Amino acid sequence: MWQEILGVGLMFALLLLFAIPLGKHIGQVLNFEKNWSDPFLGFIDRLFYRIAGIDEMQQVSWQNNLKAMLTINAGWFVLSMLVLSNMSWLPLNPDGIASMSPDLAFNTSVSFITNTNLQHYSGETGLSYLGQMTLMLWQFISAATGMAICAVVFQGMRERASEKLGNFYVFFVRSITRVLLPLSILAASIYVFQGVPMTFLGKALTENLQGDGIEISRGPVAAFVAIKQLGTNGGGFFGPNSAHPLENPTYLSNMVETISILLIPIAMLFAMGHVLKRRKLAWTFFGVMCLGFLLLLLPAIASELEGNPAIAAMGIQQNQGSMEGKEVRFGAAASAYWAINTTCTSNGSVNAMHDSMTPLTGMSAMLGMMTNCFFGGVGVGFLNFYVFVILAVFISGLMVGRTPEFLGKKIEAREMKIAMIIALLHPLLVMLGTGLATYLYAQNPDACAAWLSNPGSHGFSQMLYEFCSASANNGSGFEGLGDNTLFWNLSTGLIILTARYLPIIGPVAIAGLLAQKQYIPESAGTLRTDTATFGTMVFAVIFIIAALAFFPTLVLGPLTEYFMLY
Amino acid sequence: MKDLLTAVRLTLWCALLLSIVYPLLIWSIAQLSPGQGQGVQEMLGAKVHFTGVGQNFDPKTHFQSRPSAVNYNAAGAGGSNKGPSNPDYLIEVKNRIDTLLKQNPGLQTSGIPADLVTASGAGLDPHISVQAAKIQVRRVAMANQLQEEQVKKLVELQIERPFLGLFGPDRINVLKLNLALDQLRKK
Known part of the structure; x- marks a missing residue:
């Protein structure tokens, strides 16, 4: 068992080792400083600008940056709908996959352009290779959207008064060429040597030892997995995601995939420290997020390693931990570690089935999505955290009786209104969805019988998890939920849309409004935001607003199951 | 525009x-x-084997893989998605224990490792734990008229050690073990 815990420790150590220098690199890229990659990647940027007609030097207002972001996202949605509803006759379809139904195509398109990757289909039976390659494109550019919009907010946090917050297109292109693509090529190269397939051939036909024929689905998996992990996308090539032995064949591939999840979200913090020249602030934010992450991680690992008490009662040893839905090559600890990584960020890939995990792990995973800012998604995780920082500054300001200021800018009623709406939107969407689904189920349990693969409180958790996942743009699931129905496709699709774009628009608006205000130099009376005291304050605000709002639902779901089982 | x-x-x-x-x-x-x-393949004679993907084996003659929610269908993988407290699921686990006890002479319930009575995430797990192979040794040896010692040695040779000897669990690839068993049988 100690080897499993050591493996988790190694993954965390390597993560920090890579994330800090990567943060500096991203900071240089987003701040247009001289960077080692300029000589051999700069020409690709310029090619992009010339062909797309982007003026590299032009800076625009926050409103125009948002307009650019929303326009290009709308275009992706249309293109995605076209491909997914016509896959059957389009090329690259060796296994003869059918086109998607309109509601499933809507759900899948929305889910992938928003970086969510909730999947109501199973990859090997639901998508042609063209469909997979299209979704892979969204995986790149939805992550780049997050990074670019985060860069716009960094511009708004600077010590100056300005209307202009950089150029979304330029940040977008540079995020792809300098960060996402090089890292993906590196990771995918490791995966192909670990045995992840990368082929355009259809299913392999072979025989087992008894002489029965078997079919093995495969495809261009390695390229897909690399960006799926790095871009906090999480949508698997195969149905069971990275639990599938061809998507994640070895312990080493599992380490690389796990590290990839948190790599860019952590690096974005240090990138902020670099751009704003406030390294201590970056470390303070890192400390708060890390504390939240560890508080969710430790109970999850302990609970999975302890195993399932109901199976222990039958006399079976639990020294491997709880093994239902888990793979022998990873073990229980590495699976629990992945579960918390993937839910604290908005990744949503899995290397074990969350539905079969013990109640405390399920609860930690849900809490990760409920807070959604302990590192969070690529770019957007920082935006969520930014909203809580604004709230914390305001509340601290009231407590000491001073005008609240953040980085030299006064926070007033308008910013606070936006921050409060965004902070409360997430609990609202999750509760509305879960409430509606529970009502429908209770009204007509026979018609909805195919929804749930488990009875009682665990069944409730399956529905709650699905809406947490949709609203946090996460994409993992308690996959026993029979979710390819009109109700689930539409309800989660609409929630994904709302929960992606409003929490981007809100923080960008706040940053834009603050950027226009006069800069007030720091004095003895300024509330310092790079201290442990303020860090504690932010943590308290997150805990009270994000976590406690959800507490009643957790009581009905995982907590009830816990007390029944133990 | x-x-x-x-x-x-x-x-x-x-x-x-x-x-x-x-x-x-x-x-x-x-x-x-x-x-x-x-996909990683191993050629044996004219047959191609995908050692990375788990499959079913005849429990009468070979080492068994873990239970699978999709019966090792590599064109439609998936887990059971049963919660830890689901009563139907717990009955299923109990049945698996009873079957194992019946198939393997001399086996005690306390000797059964958890991976052999639970389904994996993708239903295609190519591995079992070392303990899961060891408890099958007597059955496999008897069925193939081999010495128990011989089969035990075979299992020892097939143990895949943790990454760099330090990180992650020990495990055994069931297909590789059974292919080695077939070799031994032919001798």
């Missing part, structure tokens, strides 16, 4: 770079890897 035009052109160039150039680049790199990116 200008935004729309930029968006269309930018998207087309992203599609070219990320959906065509990038996969082809990775595909080229994969040609250098073992299995040329088609």
Whole structure:
């Protein structure tokens, strides 16, 4: 068992080792400083600008940056709908996959352009290779959207008064060429040597030892997995995601995939420290997020390693931990570690089935999505955290009786209104969805019988998890939920849309409004935001607003199951 | 309007770079890897075996894999998605224990490792734990008229150690073990 815990420790150590220098690199890229990659990647940027007609030097207002972001996202949605509803006759379809139904195509398109990757289909039976390659494109550019919009907010946090917050297109292109693509090529190269397939051939036909024929689905998996992990996308090539032995064949591939999840979200913090020249602030934010992450991680690992008490009662040893839905090559600890990584960020890939995990792990995973800012998604995780920082500054300001200021800018009623709406939107969407689904189920349990693969409180958790996942743009699931129905496709699709774009628009608006205000130099009376005291304050605000709002639902779901089982 | 035009052109160039150039680049790199990116294979005679993907084996003659929620269908993988407290699921586990006890002479319930009575995440787990192989040794040896010692040695040789000897669990690839068993039987 100690080897499993050591493996988790190694993954965390390597993560920090890579994330800090990567943060500096991203900071240089987003701040247009001289960077080692300029000589051999700069020409690709310029090619992009010339062909797309982007003026590299032009800076625009926050409103125009948002307009650019929303326009290009709308275009992706249309293109995605076209491909997914016509896959059957389009090329690259060796296994003869059918086109998607309109509601499933809507759900899948929305889910992938928003970086969510909730999947109501199973990859090997639901998508042609063209469909997979299209979704892979969204995986790149939805992550780049997050990074670019985060860069716009960094511009708004600077010590100056300005209307202009950089150029979304330029940040977008540079995020792809300098960060996402090089890292993906590196990771995918490791995966192909670990045995992840990368082929355009259809299913392999072979025989087992008894002489029965078997079919093995495969495809261009390695390229897909690399960006799926790095871009906090999480949508698997195969149905069971990275639990599938061809998507994640070895312990080493599992380490690389796990590290990839948190790599860019952590690096974005240090990138902020670099751009704003406030390294201590970056470390303070890192400390708060890390504390939240560890508080969710430790109970999850302990609970999975302890195993399932109901199976222990039958006399079976639990020294491997709880093994239902888990793979022998990873073990229980590495699976629990992945579960918390993937839910604290908005990744949503899995290397074990969350539905079969013990109640405390399920609860930690849900809490990760409920807070959604302990590192969070690529770019957007920082935006969520930014909203809580604004709230914390305001509340601290009231407590000491001073005008609240953040980085030299006064926070007033308008910013606070936006921050409060965004902070409360997430609990609202999750509760509305879960409430509606529970009502429908209770009204007509026979018609909805195919929804749930488990009875009682665990069944409730399956529905709650699905809406947490949709609203946090996460994409993992308690996959026993029979979710390819009109109700689930539409309800989660609409929630994904709302929960992606409003929490981007809100923080960008706040940053834009603050950027226009006069800069007030720091004095003895300024509330310092790079201290442990303020860090504690932010943590308290997150805990009270994000976590406690959800507490009643957790009581009905995982907590009830816990007390029944133990 | 200008935004729309930029968006269309930018998207087309992203599609070219990320959906065509990038996969082809990775595909080229994969040609250098073992299995040329088609899944790790092992040729034995005329037969191709995908050692990375788990499969079913006849429990009368071979070592068994873990239970699978999809009966080792590698064209439609999946887990059971049963919660830890689900009563139907717990009955299923109980039945698996009873079957194992019946099949393996001299086996005690306390000797059964958890992985042999639970289904894996993808239903295609190619591995079992070392303990799960050891408890099958007597049955397999008797069925193939081999010495128990011989089969035990075979199992020992097939143990895959943790990454760098330190990180992650010990395990055994069931297909490789059974292929080695077939070799031993032929001798």
